[in-house]
Amino acid sequence: MSIEIRHISKDFGNFHALRDVSLDIESGELVALLGPSGCGKTTLLRIIAGLETADQGHILFNGQDTTDKHVRERNVGFVFQHYALFRHMSVFDNVAFGLRMKPKATRPSETVIKQKVHDLLGLVQLDWLADRYPSQLSGGQRQRIALARALAVEPQVLLLDEPFGALDAKVRKELRRWLRRLHDDLHVTSIFVTHDQEEALEVADRVVLMNTGKVEQIGSPQEVWDHPASPFVYGFLGDVNLFHGRAHEGEMLIGEDQQGLRLATPEHSEVQDSKAFAYVRPHDLDVQRYVPGNFEQRGIVAKLTRAMVIGPIARLELLPLDASAAGSGDIIEAQIPAQHYRELEFKEGDTLVLTPRRARVFVA
Numbered sequence: 347m348s349i350e351i352r353h354i355s356k357d358f359g360n361f362h363a364l365r366d367v368s369l370d371i372e373s374g375e376l377v378a379l380l381g382p383s384g385c386g387k388t389t390l391l392r393i394i395a396g397l398e399t400a401d402q403g404h405i406l407f408n409g410q411d412t413t414d415k416h417v418r419e420r421n422v423g424f425v426f427q428h429y430a431l432f433r434h435m436s437v438f439d440n441v442a443f444g445l446r447m448k449p450k451a452t453r454p455s456e457t458v459i460k461q462k463v464h465d466l467l468g469l470v471q472l473d474w475l476a477d478r479y480p481s482q483l484s485g486g487q488r489q490r491i492a493l494a495r496a497l498a499v500e501p502q503v504l505l506l507d508e509p510f511g512a513l514d515a516k517v518r519k520e521l522r523r524w525l526r527r528l529h530d531d532l533h534v535t536s537i538f539v540t541h542d543q544e545e546a547l548e549v550a551d552r553v554v555l556m557n558t559g560k561v562e563q564i565g566s567p568q569e570v571w572d573h574p575a576s577p578f579v580y581g582f583l584g585d586v587n588l589f590h591g592r593a594h595e596g597e598m599l600i601g602e603d604q605q606g607l608r609l610a611t612p613e614h615s616e617v618q619d620s621k622a623f624a625y626v627r628p629h630d631l632d633v634q635r636y637v638p639g640n641f642e643q644r645g646i647v648a649k650l651t652r653a654m655v656i657g658p659i660a661r662l663e664l665l666p667l668d669a670s671a672a673g674s675g676d677i678i679e680a681q682i683p684a685q686h687y688r689e690l691e692f693k694e695g696d697t698l699v700l701t702p703r704r705a706r707v708f709v710a
């Protein structure tokens with residue numbers, strides 16, 4: 347089932363929860379809605395489900411407008427963060443629930459239901475728990491049962507709202523791999539909401555980045571990571587350092603003195619002396635020892651305030667000596683291979699020079 351989201355807007359009182367959101371989801375795709383808390387992800391999911399109505403715009407399923415379609419007629423399966431399994435029902439009865447609630451004319455026989463529930467429990471690899479009650483399951487097991495229950499009625503669309511949000515990091519990681527494999531087997535058009543960028547990038551075919559009720563960027567995980575469309579996306583997807591400076595005719599200057607850094611920004615060759623921001627990932631910073639008076643050595647001069655070696659990576663925290671380069675008081679973070687860090691023999695308190703290998707410049 348394909349889903350077209352056309353110019354959806356939604357206000358709650360004076361608050362604009364969604365502003366003119368448009369998005370096409372292909373049949374069989376797994377799409378992540380990613381963004382900070384309060385950006386409108388859940389509201390959009392609820393509108394797609396029919397649990398909430400939009401003030402403006404339309405949702406089309408397979409080209410058909412769903413505006414007048416009740417949630418029950420949309421053939422949508424849900425899984426929420428706070429798994430709403432029925433506590434007084436066994437796992438088997440929870441999964442069978444949707445099938446038993448079908449109108450008599452379309453309700454399968456108990457024999458068929460039994461087979462189907464066992465197949466679904468097999469699919470989520472928990473057949474052995476059929477007789478247990480929700481309170482006797484781990485959080486991860488409950489979410490897998492919730493998914494089996496959502497799939498029982500053969501939805502054409504699966505909507506997942508922070509399905510693994512309440513679980514610990516290790517279980518989340520296992521479950522997201524498992525969700526991806528399950529999706530590859532079933533190909534149900536699926537949308538899941540998350541504020542965890544790693545989860546979105548790892549699981550989804552495409553990621554929709556949202557901020558303050560608007561779509562900032564839509565693309566494959568690789569596209570949004572490699573080519574963030576806006577400063578917001580750059581900052582939201584992973585750690586990033588922000589440097590301030592000025593752009594002029596295809597070059598950005600960071601820092602004032604002769605050893606200031608010049609970054610080539612051919613994409614801004616038309617710009618005349620404008621305020622600019624450079625975004626640089628910690629692993630894209632080269633770090634060398636500072637040599638006073640060496641004018642060949644251009645870069646951001648900073649003091650090493652803290653160094654942590656975590657496995658193969660050394661994480662360095664640095665304070666720029668020229669506060670105008672970064673936001674005042676802002677720590678710069680660099681990541682270099684631990685081996686390299688040991689060879690350089692840096693110590694906390696050393697003055698170092700940072701040069702970005704890769705930067706993305708936005709002009710104000």
Ligand SMILES: Nc1ncnc2c1ncn2[C@@H]1O[C@H](COP(=O)(O)OP(=O)(O)OP(=O)(O)O)[C@@H](O)[C@H]1O
Binds near residue numbers: 361381387
């Ligand atoms: N029924 C409601 N009445 C008033 N305001 C609401 C209602 N539902 C949501 N909002 C507001 O709309 C905004 C978007 O909410 P939404 O739940 O869609 O955000 P979200 O991106 O899913 O956030 P989170 O990740 O925290 O769940 C929030 O500021 C929220 O307070």
